[in-house]
Amino acid sequence: MHPVVVGRRMAMENGTESIEDDLDSSATEAFDQSTLSMKQQTKGTVQDIWQRPTRRPLPNAGDVVLCFEIPLARILPTGSAASDGQPVSAAAGKKYGDELRNAxxxxxxxxxELAVPLLENCFRLLNKIFLDKSKCVLLLLCRLVAACTTSPIPHPSAEQWAELALRRYEHVCDTELLVLYIPLLQTCLHLWWQRGRDRTLLEERLSEMGKKGIKVKGGPTLAQAIHALDPRAETI
Incomplete structure (x- = not known):
């Protein structure tokens, strides 16, 4: 097997080869500039070179030298990155659990008004880890909407989270999560009325659901539906 080295031979100095990096070239440009030259291998020297601009010195010994460069690669933090020495996932899970319990x-x-910021932090954390329409994300988003709308005066961020929840619920097929959809629509309908917004689309959507035999009136509130699906400290 021939040794493989990423680099370009520039000059011979004292029997060794100096290599120069092309730090300004992109990965595509570097690949286009590269050539593969196969020469007779002499013992103790490296002759087979994938010519790639680099400033790294070419080693004189070793079995196989294989160098990779991955531009713009993002390396995930290891477990030692957590401040308390626990794995990152465990630290994030503990923070999420504590904030959700306090909320x-x-x-x-x-x-x-004090619970909403904690729920917002929990949502942003989960939203970075799980898919947009995953159960835990949608459940927490609905809990956030409920927290913003159960007071006589809606939270200033109520419309923002309600609109996001409606968008996320489009094309959701999880039957367990669909039990929250009608209460979510009813909550948004009332919020739109409070804000003086056009409720036509929400009313049409509820009418469509009713024609399919789904109960759209007299059901649980959003907070009650959430509590039935995922009981927490809050009482209904």
Missing amino acids: CQLLDERRN
């Missing part, structure tokens, strides 16, 4: 306790005390 639910605040909801139980009807202190929604």
Whole structure:
């Protein structure tokens, strides 16, 4: 097997080859500039070179020298990156659990204005880890909408989260999560009325669901449906 080295031979100095990097070239340009030259291998020297501009010195010994360059690669943090020495996933999970528990306790005390920022932090954390329409993300998003709308005066961010929840629920097929859809539509319908917004689309959507035999009136509120699906500290 021939040794393989990423680099371009520039000059011979004292019997060794100096290699120059092309730091400004992109990965595509570097690949286009590269050539593969096959020469007779002499013991103790490297003759087979994939010529790639580089400033790294060409080693004189070794079995196989294989160098890779991955531009713009993002390396995920290792477990040691966590401040408490735990793996990142464990640290994130603990933070999420603590904030969600505190938020639910605040909801139980009807202190929604303090619970909303905690729920927002939880949502942003989960949204970076899971897919947009995953169960945990949609459930937390609905909990956030409920927290923003159960007070007599809606939270300033209520419309923002309600609109996001409606978009996320489009084409959702999880039957377990669909039990929250009608309460979500009813909540948004009431919020739109409070804000003086056009409710035509929401009313049409509820009418379509009713024609399919789905109960759209007299059902649980969004908070009640969430509590039935995922009971937490908050009381209904």
